Amino acid sequence: MIKDINAEKMAKHSDKHYIQDCQKILDNLDKLDKKTFINTGRIMTAGHLRDRYPDKELQEGTRSVCRYLGGFCIEFIDEKTFSWGWHQDKDIKHVENTLFNFIKEMIDDV
Numbered sequence: 722m723i724k725d726i727n728a729e730k731m732a733k734h735s736d737k738h739y740i741q742d743c744q745k746i747l748d749n750l751d752k753l754d755k756k757t758f759i760n761t762g763r764i765m766t767a768g769h770l771r772d773r774y775p776d777k778e779l780q781e782g783t784r785s786v787c788r789y790l791g792g793f794c795i796e797f798i799d800e801k802t803f804s805w806g807w808h809q810d811k812d813i814k815h816v817e818n819t820l821f822n823f824i825k826e827m828i829d830d831v
Contacts, residue, residue, distance in 0.1 A: 722747055722791045732773065739763070743790050750828055755821045761790040762817075770794070780804060787813075793820055 726743050729735050743761065746753060765773075767783045779786070783796040783804075795805045795816050803810055808819040 722750075725790060725792045728774070728792075746790060753825070753828060755818070758789065758821050758824060759817055762787040762795075763789075767796075789820070791824070793824070795820065 722743070726740055726747070729740050729743070739761070746757060746761070764785060764787045766785045767779055770777055770779070770786050770788065774792070777792070777794065779794075780796055780798065782798050784799065785797045786794040787797070788794045793805070795803050795813060798804055798809070801811050803813045803816045805816050805820045806823070808816050810816050
């Protein structure tokens with residue numbers, strides 16, 4: 722997550738409000754709730770993501786993404802399919818829930 726914050730700081734058009742929000746979350750990571758995490762999501766086109774984060778690999782057919790704190794992305798494969806990791810669904814809320822549960826497990830293991 723620190724790498725993600727630093728990458729945002731180094732961006733040509735960095736979002737200082739986003740950086741501050743992410744740093745607040747990082748300072749209280751053990752209290753991270755789903756709503757707060759989901760609110761870090763920023764929707765962008767696949768092309769914009771590749772321009773800004775050239776090392777990020779996307780599935781073939783990804784049109785846009787919602788990128789969250791930590792660099793995690795839910796990919797919008799078409800108008801009706803969302804994907805993250807092993808979870809693909811027609812409802813983005815289900816995919817967000819899977820992603821958040823993964824994040825919470827990572828935090829709890831630290």
